[in-house]
Amino acid sequence: MEPIDPSLIDWSRAQFALTAMYHWLFVPLTLGLGLIMCIMESIYVKTGHEFWKNVTRFWMKLFGVNFAVGVATGIILEFEFGTNWSNYSWFVGDIFGAPLAVEGIVAFFLEATFISLMFFGWNKLGRGTHLMSTWMTVFGATLSAWWILVANAWMQYPVGMDFNPETVRNEMVNFAAVALSPVAVMKFLHTVTSSWVLGAVFVVGVSSWYLLRGKHNDFAHASIRVASVVGLVAALATGVTGHQSAVQVARIQPMKLAAAEGLVDGGQGVGLVGIGLLKSGVNWGNPQEDPFFFKLELPRALSLLATNDPNGYVPGIRNLLEGGYPGEDGLPALSAEQQMAIGKKAIQSLITYRAAREADDAAAAKSSAESLRHSFRYMGYGYLHSPEELIPSVVTTFYSFRVMVLLGGYFVVLFAGLFLLGRRIERLKLIPLGVLLSIPLAYLASEAGWVVAEVGRQPWAIQGLLPNCAAVSRLATSSVQLTFWLFFVLFTVLLIAELCIMLRVVADGPDSSTEIPVAE
């Protein structure tokens, strides 16, 4: 059997990243705008005022345009696990497939069924039933996110399974451990609340444009009122869940945290880099000089962020490769070389187990199975050829992390300001302009968060168990290159089309014949 071409791995990764990043442009707006739309329609049903119905319908138009592309890119992602990561699909499909199936049965049908009622049911359903349809659509989308994030969290923190050498795959033994893993819960909360922030920024941004133009002012103020409350609560919640996520990352993916901080040598009471500029061409496994041109550091803040203790120990990249620092169990951590050696032993044990089974040698099979059981935790390391492969792209992770966190802080200030300003925003032209320009920043923060989570965990498809090089499908590299460019062109055209339509919808504005909600 031919070994896998290394460039195939890169192209497969690139294709998956392309699809995921495009998909992730649309999903947060679906979740965030969806919630705001639900609140607006609830106000309509409660007050009976047609104004709120028209406000809701306007945002629903934009929701629909965005939703379609989100759905289109999502289907590709689901099937790409099979098309581009066939070893992965077998090796962990017993666990990973379940959340995807549950998503389809429980969440996606809910979303797809009620969205038709939501769009086409305004004149066919009672007010209450229509409102229920809108909530169910958004609930379905959020539930869908739950199951997808359960699957994603499991890749970062594999739990609730055992390796079966008979079938050469991991098998689920505890569904609750998978579905309710603390990483999944936190990932869901962080992702959904950050999506609400994006939705809220979108609404206040578009509304600010109307204020700048002096059009649809009542509509704009009403929308800003709802969105700024949602945005403020969500931005604060995103900060809290972000901190909790960082604590988890420090424990289960310390290399990701070290890369996000550009931290070579860790220790106790480590500072957090607020802003920094990295040197290029650094050998992150063993740098000979300070990798920063400059950095502004908050003393002890990284220790506090990662361990909830200002004097807590945080390992750096070199510590993680060389080992010897105090591990969670109190014992010195293994070096990368040691983990790789144990991993190779695990792979060898699997081979000898299968050979013993074929030879009907029960004693040898039992001994190999026992050896595999002890070493399996490090099996993924056995596929690596050098410790440096364990280091993700530090530059990408470092800057993405800063973009995400700094913009997260900015959004708290933005929404608090909008909340306090109320209708006075109209008189301060620079503020609406700033709010409008914040829309791309929300997307930037959202994508940066995805980059930190996914680039930061490289080279793993499944943390510690399966690196990308062992997960990929055996395809001609040229085939994947071709589909990569096909998707790139298609998604880009669709994105441009969506932007053109959205800009037109915004330019046309809401139904201006609507009465103003007096003193609501």
Place this chain on the structure above:
Amino acid sequence: MTYTFLQEYWCFLVCFLGALLVFLMFVQGGQTLIFQLGRSEEQRRMLLLVTGRKWELTFTTLVTFGGAFFASFPLFYSTSFGGAYWVWMLILLCFVIQAVSYEFMHRHSNLLGKRTYRCFLFLNGVLGPVLIGTAVGTFFFGANFVVNKLNIASSVAPAAISSWTTPWHGLEAVADFRNVLLGLVVLMLSRCLAHLYFLNRVDDVEMRSRGLRMLPWEVSLFFVFFLTFAACWLSATGFVVSETTGSIVPMEMKFLNVLMDRPEILVMLLAGVGLVSVGLLLPLVRHGSRYGIWWAGTGTVLTVLAMLLSAGWGFGGVYYPSLADPQSSLTLANSCSSEFTLRVMSVVSLMIPFVLLYIIWAWRALEKKSIDSSDIA
């Protein structure tokens, strides 16, 4: 519940989702009729409106079909998707352009223009059923792959556990005319179902009479394709698990033997074909009857379910035969998830009737009255 029962149960569910998908492809069939049936802009918009209310169900069923297949038979997911790369990629591309077209087509400033999006829908309408039919044909007539799960156990250079043995990565399926024939059967069925659906949903005298004039030709063509395929299918040599050696061996007229061996599948098939026939002929016999879609729809689900089950349920369940190495063929037993996973998923599957109930409720809520020109205003 034994492990074997769970495997068969999940095979049934996946086949059921596949059967629902084929029925719901009346949306695709409808998209191929936009330019033929609808002559004026108003008529085309009516057709697009009625199919536009249903495309998400087809789409969702495809996604759930994929998810359920992944969860219950991951080796299929790994082998077929990773091997027949181009067929699946083309299917996905078809569905991507469909998803955006309905939403974008009638919007101002949609970049590509209304006609382009309608052409996308037409392409999806033709290629979707043909490609899916061709891909499903390989369940009966085989594909070119080999599987060795131990390939992953190499620390020097891990290889893929399943790989395709032709450089065409799935496109070679068209070289077997029986696969293409199945694609054409699905295409013609989707068009016939679309006619019936339009008769049921659209109140437009002109389109109605045009549809009724087209229907006999479409139905005839469907039956020609279907009966030819049925003859190929029933006479095909398939693969089964030998009861004596446990190895995978060829069996002449496998699918006919399955029908004889599993009478419940035979009954389902006959009932399905009967209902499809009644549904297709009803509007022709009772001029313009609106109810053909329900007969033909139910019949489609039963027929497709029976045909798919004939691949999975009979004689060791060799549902995805390998032409390159018969011993690599996928069976229910060697490709399924663990007993624990299937058991957990079976509990989740108890929600399916509830899902069907709210879909029916939503369908009825939206479809209380037929579409006419006033809905386009």
